[in-house]
Amino acid sequence: MKIVLVGAGLAAQRCAETLRALGHDGPIAMYGDEPHPPYDRPPLSKAFLKGERPTVQLRPDVWYRDHDVDFRHQRIESLDGLEYDRALIATGATPVALEALPHAHTLRTREDAIALDEALATTRHLAIIGAGLIGQEVASAAVARGVRTTLIDAAERPFDALM
Ligand SMILES: Cc1cc2nc3c(=O)[nH]c(=O)nc-3n(C[C@H](O)[C@H](O)[C@H](O)COP(=O)(O)OP(=O)(O)OC[C@H]3O[C@@H](n4cnc5c(N)ncnc54)[C@H](O)[C@@H]3O)c2cc1C
Incomplete structure (x- = not known):
């Protein structure tokens, strides 16, 4: 078979x-x-x-x-x-596509992660759209690197949408 x-x-x-x-x-x-x-x-x-x-x-x-x-x-x-x-x-999930803007990243693949890591080195302010697990992990990494970070979500508080 x-x-x-x-x-x-x-x-x-x-x-x-x-x-x-x-x-x-x-x-x-x-x-x-x-x-x-x-x-x-x-x-x-x-x-x-x-x-x-x-x-x-x-x-x-x-x-x-x-x-x-x-x-x-x-x-x-x-x-x-x-x-x-x-x-x-078994094609998994892809991030919801938003209109592509300059300096915008998504995080799903190994290449995405390397690009984001490199960009964080020169980023002063990061806006993260989506305050789920991945958004919050990125926020934590960015804050630890001294990047001013804003989390944006349709829910009032992180994880509300999951409750
Ligand atoms: C940044 C990040 C962090 C995560 N952290 C955690 C964590 O801490 N704990 C946890 O439990 N989970 C975590 N996850 C989720 C976990 O990685 C997923 O649950 C898991 O990858 C799902 O596996 P999958 O095989 O279903 O899909 P995927 O891993 O998405 O694999 C599907 C593959 O199919 C490919 N594909 C799609 N369409 C086609 C096509 N038409 N033809 C050929 N190939 C195609 C995709 O490119 C992809 O390579 C994280 C995910 C991400 C992105």
Whole structure:
């Protein structure tokens, strides 16, 4: 049975690992639109904003060869044309798109985190739109670096929308 995993994040990675652990010996193809195999995002809003660059890739490159998981850097627009018996769509979440403004960042990928970390080095005032977990972690990192920080949210207080 050929399995296709669309999206190469934590969910796809754990799915591939579980299939192999349960003895699935058919082909597994994993398609991801980021140029690296699955990685852990939590350090992006923590260590990365302190200038650190820990290894975040969930498994080393050799794991994919050893477990016969075919990772391909490719954005999938449709399942039409892909050969599979079962497909898992594990494409995650993307930040709500706002009109692009100069000096505006989003924080989802490793590259986003590096760009934000570098920008913070020369930022005097940071406005963060969204006072959820990630917004607050960025605020904490920015304040620790001496950046004046304003958190903006539709809710009256941080986390109100989650209660
Ligand atoms: C900055 C940050 C900090 C976080 N911190 C924490 C934390 O401290 N604790 C915690 O529990 N969680 C945290 N999270 C959330 C956690 O990272 C997510 O819950 C987890 O990444 C979800 O995994 P996923 O595989 O569902 O999706 P993702 O990790 O989003 O993976 C989906 C992948 O699919 C790719 N993709 C999307 N569309 C396509 C397509 N059409 N074709 C091919 N590929 C596609 C995406 O680019 C992405 O690489 C954080 C997230 C971020 C962004």
